[in-house]
Amino acid sequence: MHISCSHRLKLLLIVPFLLISAFQPARAADITLSWNPPTENADGTPLNDLAGYRIYYGTMSGNYTTVIDVMNTTTYTIKNLPEGFTYYFAVTAYDINGNESGFSNEVSKNIPSIPLYRLTVFKNGDGSGIVSSSPSGISCGADCDEYLPAGTVVTLSYSTSLDSLFSGWSGDCAGTLSSCTIVMDSDKTIGAMFSKKSFSITATAGLNGMISPSGTAAVSYGGSITYTIMPDSGYEISDVVVDGLSVGAVNAYTFSGVTSDHTIEAYFSPLQPYPDIRDDTTVYEDAEDGTTLGWEVYDNDPDWAYVSNIYDTDRQSRVIELNGYGLYNGYRLRNPDLTPWNNSTQHYLEWYFNYDEMFMVFVDVETSEGQRYLSYLPMNWEPSYSGSYIFLGLGDNLLNNGWHRVIRDLEADLKTVEPLNRILKVNGFLIYGSGRIDDIKLHSTMPLP
Structure with a gap:
């Protein structure tokens, strides 16, 4: 074109x-x-x-x-x-x-030029949370102040931290609804109050004793509170029940990391005269019968591990020899019919061992807090725990191809990590590692050195 x-x-x-x-x-x-x-x-x-x-x-x-x-x-x-x-x-x-x-x-x-108005948000109270706006701009939190064009419609909403509740709006907003909508026709100031969650713990005591503090106490989210149980003269604590479940005859109990309501009840009974306690001993293994009754390989991977009864010239007696692939195989001693010991009266454990390689002993106990495994290592080890396993050291220089005697107060070992827990029953002896074992016994009192 x-x-x-x-x-x-x-x-x-x-x-x-x-x-x-x-x-x-x-x-x-x-x-x-x-x-x-x-x-x-x-x-x-x-x-x-x-x-x-x-x-x-x-x-x-x-x-x-x-x-x-x-x-x-x-x-x-x-x-x-x-x-x-x-x-x-x-x-x-x-x-x-x-x-x-x-x-x-x-x-x-x-x-035309549109005037700007200032929106200011503040938070108060002992709780925590965040106020945000739609359209975006306010995130208080970090950004609690914005200038917005006149006529802007703003909706403010909140989110609370896990430990807090929203208590209400103030200033140019009011009420406790989840959001507040305003029109920016002037400067606006809005407050949001957050309060810490609080839970009730109710403590009661039966006759012939007391619990302190008593009544209903308020505990903040994640907080803790300790109760002390004291019997009257001539009485003893017979049971403490927390949320409907017995925790045993403990003289103190702590609620920690509280996230819900709880109850605690203490009961008392007249003191009973102590019986005449003798050093009764139960021998679970001395190998002198020439058998391996009560033993089983409970961790058989690799699958060629086995238990034998042999004569040991150093001890001048028969002993149990555990043969396997080191710490990969585990062995367990129970009753001859392989049922748990269910020993509720003898809590002092004695055994002899001869190892030249690493091993781990686990004593299966039923406690007032559930099943626990008292786990012993042939080294110096500060008491610690992981789940239901409590780890303790036997000392060093034990892996020298010689016989050693071990005596453990199982109740005391448990309380090094869980001072309020107690043993109800001892159920079995477990060990990982290849070596020789003899004279596994439970005593009602500490045996002589």
Whole structure:
């Protein structure tokens, strides 16, 4: 197409319309322009080689400081125009040879300045939580202060920490609903109160004794409280029941990491005269019968481990020899019919061993807090625990291919880690590692050295 002075592109009316976002921190507006495409040249001949359009605009009528080539489209949005100005717009068309028409009719739009108002959020109370806004901006937390355009509709909502409750809004919001909506027609200040969760622990005592503190106590989320149980003269503690379950005749109990309500009840009975206690001993293994009754390989992977009864020249007696792949195999001694010992009266354990490689002994005990394994290592080891396993050291220099005697007060060993726990029954002797064992016994009193 060739354009001369008498052959110009003809544009029809530009139809503008305005879109302004309700909340834009950049304080700017978007304006969308649209126009009808021309269909003929200025001389009335058909227009067949139209290529695209250019938008011209500025802040003075007829003086356009910005031009945008929008290609072959008849609708375009100019974004982020600063507020506080009147903008003037015109459009031209151009053909495939780069020839450009004159300006279309001019349209204008005033973008007034919108005032900003300050939104301030504060938190109070002994709890913790976060207040956030929609549209985004407030996250208090870290950001508790924002300037927003007049007319902005803001919804504030909260989230609480695990240990806290929401207690209510204050200032320009009120009530305890999960959210609060405001319109920014002035500066706004809004408070959010968070309170620590609190739980009730109720303590009661039966006749002939007391529990302290008594009654109902309030404990904050994750907190702790210790109760002391004291019998009257001539009485003893017969049982302490926590949340309906017996914890034994303990003289103190601590609730720690509290996350719910609890109850504790103490009961008392008259003192009974102590019986005449003798050093009764139960021998579970001395190997002199020449058998391995009561023994089993309970961890048989690899599967070639076995238990034998042999004569040991150093001890001048028969002993039990455990043969396997070191700490990979485990052996257990129970009653001859392989049932648990269920020994509720003898808590002093004695055994002899001869090992030149690492081993671990586990004593299976039933306690007032559930099953425990008292675990003994042939080394110096500070008492510790992991789940139901309590680890203790036997000392060093024990893996020297010689016989050693071990005597353990099982109750005392348990209380090194769980001072309020107590043994109800001793059920069995377990050991990992290959070596020799003899004279496994339980005593009712500490045996002589």
